[in-house]
Amino acid sequence: MSYAQTQTPEDTQTQQALDGMAIRPSSTDAAITEFDDPHWVYVNRSIVVRHHAALPADRKELLLWIPGTRSPRTPEPAPGRVVRSASNEFCKVAATLGYHVIALSYPNSLSASSCNKDADPEAFEKFRLAIIQGGTSEHITVSRTNSIENRLIKLLQQLVQKRGREDWGQFLTAEGGIAWEKIAVAGQSQGGGHSALIGIHHQVARVLSFGAPRDYSVALQAPAAWYLKESATPKERFYAFNHEQDRQGSTPAQLLENLRALKLDAFGPPVLVENSKPPYAKSHILMTNHPGTKVDSLTAHATMLSPKNKALFEPAWRYMLE
Template identity: 35%
Template sequence: MMFKKFVIFVGAVLCFNISSAQSKYTFPEDYKVLEVLPSITDSRITESNTPHLVVYNPTIKQGKLLLFMPGTGGVALKGPKDLFNTAVKQGYAVINLSYINRPAIAQICRKETLEANPDCASDFRINRIYGTNNFEFTTDKSYDAIVNRLIKLLEYLSEIDKDGNWDSYLEDGNLKWDQIAVSGQSQGGGMAAFIAKEHRVARVVDFSGGWDFSAKNKLATWYYNASKTPSHLWYGTYHVTEPMAKVIRASYIAMKIPENHIYPFSLPVPEGKKGHSNGVRNTGYTSQWIELLGQGN
C-alpha cells in the first residue's frame, strides 16, 4: 500500500500533515514524535480529522503498543504528554488516537432513550469502536470506527516509518490485541474497558472511564460480561472528588478489577481544574502511572 505523504523535519520531531496547532510540550530529543492526519491513512475519513499523536523511543527495544483514547471533546495532540513520556520510559510505543468522541454516551443513553433500549450504551460503544452496527443517534460511518482508524494508522506507519516496527501490532490486516495495551480517559477509558472485555489485550488502564447505565441508577450489563482479558491485567483509577466517583468505582467492581488494582487518586486538584481529568495530568501520580502501565518491553 502506497501513501502520499508530506514530511517536515523539526529537530528530532517528524511531523506528517501536521495541523497549525502545535503543542508546547517538548519530548526528550531521542524520542520520535509523529503527528498524522487520519485522512492521510484513509481518504474516506473526514470527521474528527485532527492528527493522531505517535511517540516512541527508537533507541530502546521496541515494546508493546499503548493505545490511548481521549475523553469526550479530547484532542489527541493535547493529550497527557507527561503520562505518555512515562509510558515510553516503560518501554511502550504510544498512540493517542484521534476518533469521533462527541457526543458522549451519557448525553445520548439516558431518560426515554435508555428506557427504550437498556443496551443503548453497549450499542453506542460497538458503533464507535467497530462500526459494525447501525446506531441511530450518531452519524459515524464504519470507517470512522476506532479499530479501522488504528489499523489504517499502523499500516501507514509501517510504510513511512520503518524504524517503528509497526507491523508487529498487525496480523493479516487485523490488530494483534495481545501486543496492545489499551487505555483512555473518561469516554476513552470506557472504550478501553469495552475492548478488553472482548479481546485479550496486553493490559487495560481505565482512567475515570465513564458511567454507562441500563436503567436509572443501574449499571449497564456489559460491565458484568465475561472478560477475554484476565483480571490481573485490569487497572482502574478515579479521583475521589469526582461527582461520579462512586459509580466509577462500582463499575470497576462490576468488571472484577482486583481491589489493589483500583486507584482512588486524592491529590489536590488545581483551582479551575477538575478531578475527573486530574489522574492523567498530575505528575504527582508518576509513581502510580508506572505501576498502572507496568513494563512495555
C-alpha cells in the first residue's frame, strides 16, 4: 500500500503546516510594534510528528531563513492580506527533507551596502550584529526586542506552547537561549550575509547564502574584515549560490573575492549549476547565468529562489540542504 493510500484526516493539518503558517511577530511579543510582516513557519507533520517510514527522517534541525532587504511595497497589500516570502518554495522543499523551518520577519529596511564606503574595516560586522543581537552601529540602531535573536526566541516559545507535538523546544537551550548547534541558517541578499556572520560567531548546522555574501568595502578595496575571522562553524558547512550578472551590493568579481576570503574556494572552483549535476564536483560555490541572456541585476539577484525556476534549481537547493 502506498503512502498516499494511507493518509488520514490529520493529513489536512499536515498539508497546511507544510504550505506555511503565518504568525505576526507582535503576537509572540507585545513589545514588538514594528516590522510586523508575518513570520512563516513550515513543518511536515508526517515526518516530525508521525515519523512516517516512507518519508525522510526528522532531521531534528531548524532551518532559519533570513530574508533580504525589504523595499517598500507599491502598492501596500490590502488590510488583512499576508504576502508569502519569496523563499516559499525553498522553505517547503526544506520541510519535505525533514527540517523544521522558520522564515523570520525582522528589521530589514536598510541594506548592509550602506557600509561599503566606510573606512572602518569592522563597519559591516557592527551593522549586522546590531540587527542580529540588538545594538547600535554608525548606520542603524535596533532594540534587543526587535533583534533577530529575540524575535526567533519569542516565536519558538509560542510554537512550544501552541504546537507542542512538533517539538520546537529542542531549538531552545535550558536557559531559554537559541540552541545554535541545531540550526541551519540560510538567507538571501542581506539575509545571506547575516547567515554567514551568524555562522562565524556561532557553531551552526550549516550556512546557506543566496545572492550573498556581498560585504565589500569600496573605501578599503577589500572584503569585509569579518570574513577573515576564525569561524565557530567549520567552513565545510558553508555554501553560496549566486548569479553571474548580479551586481547588487558588489560586483561579481568582488563577490568572488569575498568567497575566497571565506575560504570556500578550498572545496573547489565555482560551478555553473545549469551545466552540471549534483554533487556539483563537491563545490561550495554554486553559480548560475540563467536564462543565458542578459538580465538586469535585480532580476539576477532573485533568480536562484524564484518559484518559476524551482524545477531548474531544486537539485541545487537539495544539495545545499542535505
